[in-house]
Amino acid sequence: xxxxxxxxxxxxxxxxxxxxxxxxxxxxxxxxxxxxxxxxxxxxxxxxxxxxxxxxxxxxxxxxxxxxxxxxxxxxxxxxxxxxxxxxxxxxxxxxxxxxxxxxxxxxxxxxxxxxxxxxxxxxxxxxxxxxxxxxxxxxxxxxxxxxxxxxxxxxxxxxxxxxxxxxxxxxxxxxxxxxxxxxxxxxxxxxxxxxxxxxxxxxxxxxxxxxxxxxxxxxxxxxxxxxxxxxxxxxxxxxxxxxxxxxxxxxxxxxxxxxxxxxxxxxxxxxxxxxxxxxxxxxxxxxxxxxxxxxxxxxxxxxxxxxxxxxxxxxxxxxxxxxxxxxxxxxxxxxxxxxxxxxxxxxxxxxxxxxxxxxxxxxxxxxxxx
Amino acid sequence: xxxxxxxxxxxxxxxxxxxxxxxxxxxxxxxxxxxxxxxxxxxxxxxxxxxxxxxxxxxxxxxxxxxxxxxxxxxxxxxxxxxxxxxxxxxxxxxxxxxxxxxxxxxxxxxxxxxxxxxxxxxxxxxxxxxxxxxxxxxxxxxxxxxxxxxxxxxxxxxxxxxxxxxxxxxxxxxxxxxxxxxxxxxxxxxxxxxxxxxxxxxxxxxxxxxxxxxxxxxxxxxxxxxxxxxxxxxxxxxxxxxxxxxxxxxxxxxxxxxxxxxxxxxxxxxxxxxxxxxxxxxxxxxxxxxxxxxxxxxxxxxxxxxxxxxxxxxxxxxxxxxxxxxxxxxxxxxxxxxxxxxxxxxxxxxxxxxxxxxxxxxxxxxxxxx
Numbered sequence: 203x204x205x206x207x208x209x210x211x212x213x214x215x216x217x218x219x220x221x222x223x224x225x226x227x228x229x230x231x232x233x234x235x236x237x238x239x240x241x242x243x244x245x246x247x248x249x250x251x252x253x254x255x256x257x258x259x260x261x262x263x264x265x266x267x268x269x270x271x272x273x274x275x276x277x278x279x280x281x282x283x284x285x286x287x288x289x290x291x292x293x294x295x296x297x298x299x300x301x302x303x304x305x306x307x308x309x310x311x312x313x314x315x316x317x318x319x320x321x322x323x324x325x326x327x328x329x330x331x332x333x334x335x336x337x338x339x340x341x342x343x344x345x346x347x348x349x350x351x352x353x354x355x356x357x358x359x360x361x362x363x364x365x366x367x368x369x370x371x372x373x374x375x376x377x378x379x380x381x382x383x384x385x386x387x388x389x390x391x392x393x394x395x396x397x398x399x400x401x402x403x404x405x406x407x408x409x410x411x412x413x414x415x416x417x418x419x420x421x422x423x424x425x426x427x428x429x430x431x432x433x434x435x436x437x438x439x440x441x442x443x444x445x446x447x448x449x450x451x452x453x454x455x456x457x458x459x460x461x462x463x464x465x466x467x468x469x470x471x472x473x474x475x476x477x478x479x480x481x482x483x484x485x486x487x488x489x490x491x492x493x494x495x496x497x498x499x500x501x502x503x504x505x506x507x508x509x510x511x512x513x514x515x516x517x518x519x520x521x522x523x524x525x526x527x528x529x530x531x532x533x534x535x536x537x538x539x540x541x542x543x544x545x546x547x548x549x550x551x552x553x554x555x556x557x558x559x560x561x562x563x564x565x566x567x568x569x570x571x572x573x
Numbered sequence: 574x575x576x577x578x579x580x581x582x583x584x585x586x587x588x589x590x591x592x593x594x595x596x597x598x599x600x601x602x603x604x605x606x607x608x609x610x611x612x613x614x615x616x617x618x619x620x621x622x623x624x625x626x627x628x629x630x631x632x633x634x635x636x637x638x639x640x641x642x643x644x645x646x647x648x649x650x651x652x653x654x655x656x657x658x659x660x661x662x663x664x665x666x667x668x669x670x671x672x673x674x675x676x677x678x679x680x681x682x683x684x685x686x687x688x689x690x691x692x693x694x695x696x697x698x699x700x701x702x703x704x705x706x707x708x709x710x711x712x713x714x715x716x717x718x719x720x721x722x723x724x725x726x727x728x729x730x731x732x733x734x735x736x737x738x739x740x741x742x743x744x745x746x747x748x749x750x751x752x753x754x755x756x757x758x759x760x761x762x763x764x765x766x767x768x769x770x771x772x773x774x775x776x777x778x779x780x781x782x783x784x785x786x787x788x789x790x791x792x793x794x795x796x797x798x799x800x801x802x803x804x805x806x807x808x809x810x811x812x813x814x815x816x817x818x819x820x821x822x823x824x825x826x827x828x829x830x831x832x833x834x835x836x837x838x839x840x841x842x843x844x845x846x847x848x849x850x851x852x853x854x855x856x857x858x859x860x861x862x863x864x865x866x867x868x869x870x871x872x873x874x875x876x877x878x879x880x881x882x883x884x885x886x887x888x889x890x891x892x893x894x895x896x897x898x899x900x901x902x903x904x905x906x907x908x909x910x911x912x913x914x915x916x917x918x919x920x921x922x923x924x925x926x927x928x929x930x931x932x933x934x935x936x937x938x939x940x941x942x943x944x
Contacts, residue, residue, distance in 0.1 A: 240696055260681025262635050305683075310631025312676075312683040319690050319697060325611055326690060342734055347725035349739075349831075352770075354718035354780075363713055368720075375831045378749045399723075409725075460720075460746045 229253055229291065236317065238300070238331045243316040252295030252332045254278075256314065261286040263308050270296070270303040270330070277306070297525075298334035299558025300401050302327040320401050323392040329401065334558060338410075339565050340403040345413035346372035350405050355456040359447040360429060366453060367395050368461060369405050371412055371419030381462045383420040383469035383572040386449065386493075387564075388427045388478025390501075395426045401557045407565050417569040423457055425449070427474070427481055442484040450489055468516065471571050473497030475560045486515070495519075495571050499563040500526055500555050503534035506541035514543060519567050521548040523559035546570065600624055600662065607688065609671070609702045614687040623666030623703045625649075627685065632657040634679050641667070641674040641701070648677070668896075669705035670929025671772050673698040691772050695763040700772065705929060709781075710936050711774040716784035717743035721776050726827040730818040731800060737824060738766050739832060740776045742783055742790030752833045754791040754840035754943040757820065757864075758935075759798045759849025761872075766797045772928045778936050788940040794828055796820070798845070798852055813855040821860055839887065842942050844868030846931045857886070866890075866942050870934040871897055871926050874905035877912035885914060890938050892919040894930035917941065 233247035233255050245257035256268050258280060266288040271277035280290035302322040305312050313319060319326035351368040373380065387404065389397040398404040404422055411417040429445040458465050472493045474482040479501010486496045490512045496504070497519035504518055518538055522531045528549040538545035548566045550559040604618035604626050616628035627639050629651060637659040642648035651661035673693040676683050684690060690697035722739040744751065758775065760768040769775040775793055782788040800816040829836045843864045845853040850872010857867045861883045867875070868890035875889055889909055893902045899920040909916035919937045921930040 242695065258681065260679045260683075262679035263681065264633050264635075264679075307678055307681065307683065308631045308633035308635075310629065310634065310678065311686055312631075312678065313686070315682055315684070315696065324613065325686065342725070344727050344734055347734070350723040352721040352723070354713070356715050363715055363718070 227251065236330045237333070238317050238320075238329045240316060240318055245316045246314065246330050248330065248332055252298065253292050254296055254330055254332070255291045256280060256289065257316070258288040258305060258307070258314065259286075260288060260307055263288070265306070265308055267306045268292075268303060268314075269306065270301055296332050297553055297556065297558065298332050298336075299553060299556055299561070301330050301332070301556060303330060304328055318400075321392075321394045321396055322401070325392075336562070340406050340410070340561050342406055343410060343413070345409055347409045348372050348374065348405055348412075348419075350399055353456070353460065355453060357448050357452050359452060360444070364425065364448065364453075365395055366423055366425035366457075367399055368424075368457065369399075369408060369422040370461065371408060371421070373412075373419050374421075374462070378462075381464045383471070384457060384461075384463050385420055385422045385471045385473060385495075385571060386454075387422050387424050388472075388474030388481050389424070390474075390476030390478055391428070394428075395424050398422075398424045402561055402564065404564060407561060408568065411565065411568055418572065420568075420572060421457075421461060421463060423453065425453055427478055442481055442488070445481060446485050446488060449485065450492055454492070467491060467494045469494075469572055471495035471497070471517075473499060473519070473564075473567065474501055475499040475563075476501050476555065490515075497521075497563075497567050499560045499567075503530060504538060504545075505534070506538055506543065509538075509543065516544060517570055517573075518543055518545040519548070519563075519570065520545070521550065521559070521563040521566070523550045523553035523555060525552070525554040526559070598622070607701045608704070609688050609691075609700045611687060611689055616687045617685065617701050619701065619703055623669065624663050625667055625701055625703070626662045627651060627660065628687070629659040629676060629678070629685065630657075631659060631678055634659070636677070636679055638677045639674055639685075640677065641672055667703050668924055668927065668929065669703050669707075670924060670927055670932070672701050672703070672927060674701060675699055689771075692765045692767055693763055693772070707933070711777050711781070711932050713777055714781060714784070716780055718780050719743050719745065719776055719783075719790075721770055724827070724831065726824060728819050728823050730823060731815070735796065735819065735824075736766055737794055737796035737828075738770055739795075739828065740770075740779060740793040741832065742779060742792070744783075744790050745792075745833070749833075752835045754842070755828060755832075755834050756791055756793045756842045756844060756866075756942060757825075758793050758795050759843075759845030759852050760795070761845075761847030761849055762799070765799075766795050769793075769795045773932055773935065775935060778932060779939065782936065782939055789943065791939075791943060792828075792832060792834060794824065796824055798849055813852055813859070816852060817856050817859060820856065821863055825863070838862060838865045840865075840943055842866035842868070842888075844870060844890070844935075844938065845872055846870040846934075847872050847926065861886075868892075868934075868938050870931045870938075874901060875909060875916075876905070877909055877914065880909075880914065887915065888941055888944075889914055889916040890919070890934075890941065891916065892921065892930070892934040892937070894921045894924035894926060896923070896925035897930070 230249050233249045236246050247255045258266050266280040268278040278290050278292050280288035314328040317328040320329040348371045353366050354363050357364045472482045479498035486493050495517040500522045520531050531547045535545040535547035550562040553559045601620050604620045607617050618626045629637050637651040639649040649661050649663050651659035685699040688699040691700040719742045724737050725734050728735045843853045850869035857864050866888040871893045891902050902918045906916045906918035921933040924930045
């Protein structure tokens with residue numbers, strides 16, 4: 203039973219909220235509501251430079267702080283204005299894409315009532331979206347859309363009924379005889395089976411890629427990966443065995459029985475972000491006969507030695523944000539290519555250990571799968 | 574274009590949080606976490622009598638109040654204990670089932686970080702579940718489960734892409750030639766297309782009924798009903814026309830094209846709770862050729878006069894909680910039966926204008942549909 207070193211875990215999971223460099227420029231007053239706001243909510247807002255502005259009503263509070271802010275400064279402190287409303291703007295522009303956050307109100311942790319909630323850090327958190335220059339690839343457009351199925355499957359190994367989300371492409375309902383390859387796609391630590399849809403827009407990325415003819419359609423399956431983390435936070439003792447049993451022995455047979463899948467090795471892939479990459483790494487090595495395509499998104503690397511003495515996987519995809527460890531990702535792919543593997547690295551420019559890196563990684567990965 | 578009177582709206586939408594009568598009895602110290610809590614969260618808790626106990630960390634706050642409480646008393650005031658944690662217990666037992674609530678912390682409205690969030694009152698609210706004596710009928714059991722599909726459909730009339738949730742029964746994936754009747758099921762004011770699944774457990778109610786052989790399987794479609802309420806709260810000006818166009822001209826054709834439905838009049842039903850009942854009432858009267866089964870759940874009544882001069886609907890189902898207006902519901906059904914209609918009334922014992930009434934109503938309604 204493999205255990206992961208604390209150093210590897212810290213490397214993989216420490217989320218550094220990075221800000222761009224031009225914090226000295228004048229703030230443009232073109233703020234608009236964040237696309238992740240609840241219906242009708244004007245705040246939080248984002249401007250064209252990537253600054254975020256917050257507004258919180260708590261007239262009798264002593265202190266309201268937003269957890270998003272320049273690294274090491276403990277977030278953005280809001281100030282009470284003449285109307286008794288707390289307001290404040292980040293000290294600098296934020297990276298493009300999605301960021302989790304919460305409020306600290308008089309010492310208590312609460313969500314911002316302005317935003318939708320996103321499961322991260324083992325709880326439903328607030329979220330804000332900094333519109334990205336490439337946001338079109340995950341935008342909701344008037345193209346044919348696949349379905350996202352919430353399915354409930356029996357898990358005898360954990361004596362429970364578990365949830366998974368299954369993306370089926372637009373063509374799935376059109377031809378009742380066609381079968382599809384399947385990508386098993388895992389979230390990161392503290393997230394859950396909703397994260398790749400709600401934060402990652404995996405379904406919209408696929409719908410748009412398919413509409414443009416850039417990828418062949420396939421099914422994506424997402425389930426909860428912290429099987430043995432009932433108490434949370436026990437990452438030092440993280441073991442993949444419990445999750446591997448749910449995924450390989452229970453979920454895959456359920457999916458193959460309830461969806462029109464191609465069930466051979468060539469047509470089954472596994473990918474994951476951060477902790478989900480660690481799970482992908484461990485399970486693909488433990489079960490080489492199950493998956494043929496492997497992808498680690500900000501979630502470690504493979505070495506040629508780890509893959510010795512087995513059938514070569516059809517594809518190894520390794521990615522990270524440019525603010526993470528791009529050199530490690532690029533050199534790992536080179537070493538794999540030099541050893542004769544079909545390996546690809548991808549670096550998301552200007553992003554850190556956050557969902558914009560993983561949205562872009564999926565966008566790059568999808569067309570390479572099952573070719 | 575029909576407008577609804579303010580009196581009818583107040584009748585339909587005023588949520589009275591009713592407490593049972595025995596507020597003087599001793600409080601049993603058998604509190605357990607509410608089933609609606611976030612993973613690993615110990616509070617809020619509920620005891621076997623239906624009392625709820627809250628715990629909120631906000632060490633520097635001046636005041637924390639829970640919106641749930643005895644009518645007219647403005648909720649449950651929490652007190653700060655020696656550890657600096659705010660705690661408090663409702664003044665009496667609460668009705669069985671699901672209740673929305675929020676916190677007021679130093680005058681600001683926030684959700685309780687202990688619970689999942691549920692869309693109600695036009696925002697994501699906290700929720701608590703008082704275990705009911707009949708909770709088995711909506712419990713998650715190890716029976717065959719249907720899928721809940723999130724679908725995105727094009728809505729030219731609103732120039733947008735809209736979301737619907739579609740429940741398909743467990744047998745749907747087993748026989749690719751079988752077609753099913755469809756129930757269009759609407760939420761109440763301030764709720765949305767997630768409410769019948771998250772709060773109502775409509776999918777689990779169906780899974781359990783089907784597993785016990787108590788109902789024939791059918792499809793349920795749920796979408797957002799406040800089409801023209803972009804600003805919210807403009808209920809005095811509520812008009813059904815915009816939603817009717819989305820439902821009848823856009824959603825039904827999408828569903829019939831993308832799911833294996835029976836598309837004739839006999840096999841299409843509409844039901845709704847509260848405002849969704851008002852919408853059902855209006856649309857079934859406007860479009861008698863579209864729906865054959867009508868159900869109003871705490872959402873008004875039909876009179877024989879309203880149904881004159883048209884084909885008789887196959888079923889009219891009218892329900893409410895016993896703490897709402899059971900006499901009106903029963904007498905309306907009697908008048909319809911006397912006039913030769915197949916009308917049924919149902920009264921949920923001991924519940925008010927809340928989801929336990931509507932869960933039970935769906936449980937009663939489902940076996941009567943499409944017979």
